[in-house]
Amino acid sequence: MNNAELNEFLEKYGQMFRPNPWHGIKTWDDESKRVLNAYIEITPNDRVKYEVHKESGYLMVDRPQKFSNIIPQLYGLIPRTYSDKKSADFAESETGRTGIVGDLDPIDICVLTEKNIKQGDILVNCVPIGGFRMLDGGEIDDKIIAVLKDDAMFGHITDVDQVPTAVLEELKHYFLTYKEIPVKEGEAKVEITDLYGAEDAMKVINLGIEDYNEKYVK
Template sequence: MMIRATLPLLAAGLMAASTAHAQNVFDYPQTDDAPATFHVVNEIPAGSFTKYEIDAEHGQLIVDRYVTMPVRYPANYGSITSSAGGDGDPLDALVLTRDPIYPGAVIKVKAIGVLRMLDDGETDDKIIAVPADDVDPTFAEIDEMDDLPAMEVERLNAFFRVYKDLPDGGDIELDGFGDASKARDILSSAFEAYQSAE
């Protein structure tokens, strides 16, 4: 008798679950103190030569392509949630960590700079970040690009100079690094643009 009474409730619950829609991870809310700290959803783990990408429409992680040059991503690469860049897409971020981050995981970070970049003539800046102090205190004293070892900065530069070279990879132009303050200005504008578009 108890089983018969439970079955309709179970069926109703399953129907409700099947019609529920998962939240798009790009809409994951930002921190209360953004842009001092902010959330990044990771797509590509540091050390990978597979370019994973989260499909904005469906939220599914897909393999977009493989890097054709003999280089690997020097940092975790992802998208800043609840942000909209000039093209309407979430801003890109490179996150330096002690261990690669799984694709799809969200991490709270702080900006230490921005890599100024043009991709086929369009602005394609990359916010450079490290984990927020309460996520990994190892990076608590890293607040600017100048706080990083020079070789770490050169690895970032070198990767983006060559990663699209083959075949028909497009035209990449690097324009140096902006400081943490410039990165936060870009973040503030992107968070405002996202709110305005809702």
């Protein structure tokens, strides 16, 4: 099923059945491809890490947090994206490293908002402004940073360099520590190689769409 056929199917049957948020939701909310649809898995109120069950689209418990790490902002995935060869090749070109592979997951996204949104398993409209280039054991695991569309505090921001440093440092600390710590001997360390702006964020998203299409769109 190609993209046109999938869109036609969703328009015809989308109101009858709940679509899988990874495969059944459009990446972009508008024709200008400026506003993303983001599926939110966890919120700052969650002490359990939830993750979408890829086969069914239902939200499942990934793991209870072993430490006091709480995601500072909304966190989830970008529909119809996938981290594979094109995404990994771009990371290699930007870092100068070799041997990087995709993590074979949808691209993660963190959405900045001043609202206390307590409900996960929702869709939000947001605008990408940058991202963290993150490596997890040699796998690319980018974290796109976006702002909630029309948010009172963050909605005017167009690039990550306009975000207060304290907000970015809080996010960075979470992503570097939210997995099992301390790192066991012999395990690869999670690292953030750099923070990039809106232009590179768009490149990462579009490459993730290309990787997705090569994997899932026939």
